[in-house]
Amino acid sequence: MLQLLLLSLSSLVLAANAQCSTLGNTWEEIPNAEGFCYQYYGTPATWAEANTKCQSFAGGDLTSLDNEAEANAIYEYWKTVGTNSNSGYWIGLTDLHKPMRRPLWTDWTRIRYTNWQAAQPSSDTNDNCAYVANEGAEGSERKKWKATSCDDARKPYFCERKLQI
Ligand SMILES: [Ca+2]
Numbered sequence: 001m002l003q004l005l006l007l008s009l010s011s012l013v014l015a016a017n018a019q020c021s022t023l024g025n026t027w028e029e030i031p032n033a034e035g036f037c038y039q040y041y042g043t044p045a046t047w048a049e050a051n052t053k054c055q056s057f058a059g060g061d062l063t064s065l066d067n068e069a070e071a072n073a074i075y076e077y078w079k080t081v082g083t084n085s086n087s088g089y090w091i092g093l094t095d096l097h098k099p100m101r102r103p104l105w106t107d108w109t110r111i112r113y114t115n116w117q118a119a120q121p122s123s124d125t126n127d128n129c130a131y132v133a134n135e136g137a138e139g140s141e142r143k144k145w146k147a148t149s150c151d152d153a154r155k156p157y158f159c160e161r162k163l164q165i
Pocket residue numbers: 036063064065066070160
């Protein structure tokens with residue numbers, strides 16, 4: 001009984017100090033994006049390959065950008081680890097899930113925030129996957145999104161999962 005009590009107490013302490021490293025040492029916190037854990041992959045892949053990779057982790061998906069704070073936090077982090085190249089990086093937004101024919105986050109969070117470039121998302125029926133394009137003038141312009149084919153371009157990407165015990 002005492003052992004059980006001690007075990008419960010230690011899980012409580014663990015929960016209070018929850019950290020992404022408890023999910024495996026490749027998951028990281030990103031400053032200003034609390035409550036979620038991320039893995040950055042700098043080796044370019046197609047969106048479809050990146051999606052498969054992220055979903056191979058329990059609870060993992062290509063990152064959703066649920067609000068401006070998360071979008072900015074990931075962008076700022078990417079500039080420190082990425083190449084800041086014009087290729088940008090994939091995010092988990094796609095309209096491949098037909099017949100709904102509207103974009104969805106692959107982690108099924110509701111779309112509450114978008115930051116498309118002008119004239120985006122493209123109306124080309126092959127442009128089904130979104131990325132942070134990192135094009136245009138420095139500043140907020142470079143955080144804007146574009147849509148392209150899920151199978152052609154190769155880009156770096158972030159996986160995301162909720163920080164839970
Ligand atoms: Ca997210």
